[in-house]
Amino acid sequence: MIEVVAPTTVAFASANTVAEVAAAIGDPVRAAMLMALMDGRARTAGELAVLGGITAQTASGHLARMVEAGLVVAEKQGRHRYVRLVDPAVAAALESLMAVAAIAPPRHRPTGPSDAALREARTCWDHLAGRLGVALADALARDGRVVLADGAALVTDVGEAFFCDFGVDLGRPPAASRRPLCRACLDWSERRPHLGGRLGAALLDRFLELGWLVPGPRDRALRLTPPGRSGFAESFGVEVSRAPT
Amino acid sequence: MIEVVAPTTVAFASANTVAEVAAAIGDPVRAAMLMALMDGRARTAGELAVLGGITAQTASGHLARMVEAGLVVAEKQGRHRYVRLVDPAVAAALESLMAVAAIAPPRHRPTGPSDAALREARTCWDHLAGRLGVALADALARDGRVVLADGAALVTDVGEAFFCDFGVDLGRPPAASRRPLCRACLDWSERRPHLGGRLGAALLDRFLELGWLVPGPRDRALRLTPPGRSGFAESFGVEVSRAPT
DNA sequence: GCGATGTTTCGGCCGGGACCGAAGCGTCGC
DNA sequence: GCGACGCTTCGGTCCCGGCCGAAACATCGC
Structure with a gap:
């Protein structure tokens, strides 16, 4: 009797969602946006755009993706759209990723001005x-x-x-x-x-x-x-x- | 006197490395591999390949990327290459990402067999x-x-x-x-x-x-x-x- | 040495996604 | 109402990277 194991990736169903969340963080612009939001305060979409050094329309796409991934929530107030982290757990996840990034590479880590x-x-x-x-x-x-x-x-x-x-x-x-x-x-x-x-x-x-x-x-x-x-x-x-x- | 602010993304130098780490996790196959390693034990490259449902050469690329990102370390033993998480901090980061993934989307979360x-x-x-x-x-x-x-x-x-x-x-x-x-x-x-x-x-x-x-x-x-x-x-x-x- | 096995490198295909310009929509101030 | 402003959608370009087949390399058992 041979035990048949499905060859495709079924081992961890939740791995997909973890990958989605990580991929949503895994872009330099989005990571910078999220880190700016880590104090729990909300920012407008435009503020996050200039912070990321990109145009408003590109930032809009990034924000949509982060909302989709459940990292941030956005609420409209007048003609502004305020964005904040959805939960302290997101900030905790970012901190833990920073901890990994800090131990990992003795490589080029260009310590910036701030x-x-x-x-x-x-x-x-x-x-x-x-x-x-x-x-x-x-x-x-x-x-x-x-x-x-x-x-x-x-x-x-x-x-x-x-x-x-x-x-x-x-x-x-x-x-x-x-x-x-x-x-x-x-x-x-x-x-x-x-x-x-x-x-x-x-x-x-x-x-x-x-x-x-x-x-x-x-x-x-x-x-x-x-x-x-x-x-x-x-x-x-x-x-x-x-x-x- | 106008204060000039550099328009490009300089706010957080460490954001790039965080993005690198997150991007290294942000792939379904890599996330599955990492989650399989969360018990701290080492696996061979081949084991991780079948676990991810991909060929050995593709797995090799994934592993190289995760090593580059400082998530895992690999050591050769004979003709096998054993891979393990570089630090419990990586496991902690994965757990915190799982926590975010669990709260975030009430969307389709296809709970798999295991x-x-x-x-x-x-x-x-x-x-x-x-x-x-x-x-x-x-x-x-x-x-x-x-x-x-x-x-x-x-x-x-x-x-x-x-x-x-x-x-x-x-x-x-x-x-x-x-x-x-x-x-x-x-x-x-x-x-x-x-x-x-x-x-x-x-x-x-x-x-x-x-x-x-x-x-x-x-x-x-x-x-x-x-x-x-x-x-x-x-x-x-x-x-x-x-x-x- | 020789084949079997585990792993990596190379080359090529292809899709996703990051980016911007232009245009459209909603809101504010007048 | 009208322009200014904030933001999004659409369309297009371009490149990164995931995937595999083929081949090369390394190791083990013989």
Whole structure:
């Protein structure tokens, strides 16, 4: 008795959809558009066109394809069409692709002008990433305010008091005493975890509120202000060198 | 004074490499190959060719492209060429793409033959995923053995004793008392977290050792054995229905 | 050495898709 | 209503890349 195996590709039905999603990301222009949308804000089709360096009609085609693939949603407002990522899961997928791209090729990686700023400090959906984000996570772990391990993170009791003092609202008091309300998010540029989850979002909100960081105009880069520099040093023990190597 | 902005796409230098990586995944055949490699084991080029339903020479081209993109590595052993994922980060990226693909299109998603088995129970790099994996995580959380929140997970004291009794070795005793040694991994088919990290890997090892689960021959699907069925019910309170809807 | 087997390279075919110019449609401001 | 503006559709060009057959190369068993 011979077992007959169908010769054609039937092993993974979902592979097709994965391929569709990946192919929808797998174009330089579309990838740039998606990365510009990673902060969760919506952009108009025209903004994305100039960002990609293409004409409006070509951008329209790209956007249609990304809508089709379920990556972005578009809604009309007047004569503009606002486009945003359909779900934080899309941003997470992009981050993980960036992580793969960062480890993969020691080949020519032409670090562009704003690339340095992105590596320094940027938003990752709703929280802080980049060198500053990783340094902050390290400092909080060093001081026993959070515990990082195995891609997960956890707020300690002493950390909870500290964050409360710092003015971040962590929502409802923990029902279970040891609830990890923050998520360790792998940083694509640093290859080390930074803090995400509710805590990461609340911290970034607070930093923006305090004026320690100001968002960049057209990308996800964040600029550290002078009060931010001293604030991070005093409150968190994070010294930010002026220019990294 | 007018600020001149370069019209071409310079906003994100890393966008190109992200696009390269995504494009390397964005082909049905390559995606199927990568998903077959997600268990971390290596396959020969020929195996991947028949899996993709293509000829050897076409598969060779696909593999060359994936090597170029830094997704897989290949090493020769005799007249075979073994291919494996270059890093667990690649598997993580594929999982996150699957998550996006799962939420995105309510369109035609032709669930293939082995797709049902994959949804039921499969390996996710080195731990258990699928309906069974999610149910296990739920049961452990319900019984207070782990705490799940915000994409992170944490073993409780009572859980630590339980896992020790169950025969899984969690490695060195925790230096910090509240170390989260497991990771909550978002399940693409269930859209709910399952247990990864060291704990997830140790549990899967133990299940295989006990013969509760047996690995599928050619894909990542896992088959639940009769002792497994009763074992999951008795030890974890997880009842596995025979055929899900 | 010689054939069998696994894998790659070469050459050619062909379709998809990225791009733009021109034109069409809807919306805003006057 | 009319032009300006934002966006999409249509038509056409062009090139990338997926596919295979044939052949070359490497390795194993004899």
